[in-house]
Amino acid sequence: PLWCDKVLLRASRRVEIAYFSHSQITRLYSRFHSLDKGENGALSREDFQRIPELAINPLGDRIINAFFPEGEDQVNFRGFMRTLAHFRPVEDNEKSKGHDASEPLNSRNNKLLFAFRLYDLDRDDKISRDELLQVLRMMVGVNISDEQLGSIADRTIQEADTNGDMSISFSEFIKVLEKVDVEQKMSIRFLH
């Protein structure tokens, strides 16, 4: 049964409680539980891939990867909520103020970092030409030729790269997206 108060008590001692209300946490737990086919309190990559709308998303695998910390292949409810917290709209920040000095998970900066990590395949804090090509290939499939894709990648890096190292760092990434309404595009409206 889902109304395990123990889980909620444990969760309430964590920071994630600041991002979601009590009823939202219970609903998210219900969702987590329904995805967890093995009923072992953690989700694997296969559990995510079972969602058809995610499986047909060209960047599905990259998004799934964002839930799993480095080297792990199980994510528990706390990790699940933590990743989802990035998508809280930015205005609802009042609850998280004063919790600690660090930036809230759903700040513009952290949303941009989430997006940056979708490109950064080897997690070395740089988007190389090769990584950009791989992600582009995921998004376009077989519909665009290698040469055209290569020139798109070259042009993108040329425009973004300011320190001449032929790759895009996080600060260069922020500059490229400075005019984009990241708060709106990377927010999901959670109902109460």
Next chain:
Amino acid sequence: ANCLARYWPCYVMLTGCSVTPLLVFIIVPAILGVSFGIRRIYMKTLLKIFEWATLRMERGAKERNQQLYKPCSNGIIAKEPVSLEQEIQEPRGGGGEFDMSDILYFCRRGVESIVDDEVTKRFTAEELESWNLLTRSNYNLHHISARLTVLWGLGVLIRYGFLLPLRVTLAVTGVGLLVVLTSIVGWLPNSRMKKYLSEKVNLMCYRICVRALTAIITYHDSDNKPKNGGICVANHTSPIDVLILASDGCYSMVGQAHGGLMGFIQKTLVKACPHIWFERSEVKDRHLVAKRLSDHVADKTKLPILIFPEGTCINNTSVMMFKKGSFEIDCTIYPVAIKYDPRFGNAFWNSSKFRMVTYLLHMMSSWAVVCSVWYLPPMKREEGEDAVQFANRVKSAIARKGGLVDLLWDGGLKRSKVKEVFKEEQQKLYSKVLVSRQEDPEHS
């Protein structure tokens, strides 16, 4: 044990005396096709009890200053129905086809589907607004008061001690009679009398089985009932769907030939009435299937065929993709919408979680099976419409009438992975956007 040995004739007589009048009370109306209305009174009483239970739980929650969990009827999140083209083709500053912010659309959609998607929730039982005193659907246990616990305990006693044995007896009687009587009718030479008897026998036995489940069915628009030479299609929630439709009309059923008890029943039924059973090997051969169905509908003396085009059981909150096979045949389609009331028991058969026997036991120990059946006006394939479009049109009509969500997703996703071709469609769409930007850099 000593007691039992000495007084067993008394026990038998006692059981007989108490059970027989009940059986007579139920079987005679089934034979005559009439109803005393007892089941509806039972249903109304149950509803009043559920309402009272909900009020008590809300009061209990308030006293403890907690929030009562209400399942997400509107969903956990609000999704903006924005398409790929709309979002990405907003006017942007820089030229060039690709923008690093394009990824944000896919990212958000992906995470939205992780929190709430349209498909996976159709393969588990629907969550109820309020508790219906069944353990299998409760989720507010800590708000139960002493009175509610007593009520629930009473419910368990009634359901397992009285209702379940009664229902099992009725079910066995119904199936037994069906097998015996159809065998007898099967011996008769083919004539109008045989057809008439076969229909009566089938109706009678299915009505007994319906009472075995305490099914309270409301049929709407019976003038649209399927006629000979047509195909009846309905949304599929459970094996009980067949019973519900067959107790109100006569159909030729389509299915795979099983072995064992099921196979024996199938062989017996087909003696009296031309059902269409396929061998496992024949099922794969689409032309063979289509031919047998076409031959059947061409013969106007044969009963309408009953088919469930979804191909699998769905949880009765939506209608999923209809397989086009039955819509390729040139004949009239009679759509039927079936909607169960989840308050009295969950009718959905989750075949990956429960075996058929467990499922039937659940059904027979629920309060009742309450459902509505709508017979929709017949439809035919129009000029220039292909089978898939026709199937979607019928599906929408059924979804609208039954108050169900109309989905294009395949019910087969319950067990299998989604086909790569759908991802390729998304990739193609995005590529088109890139190319159109390149050709027209001013207006993205």
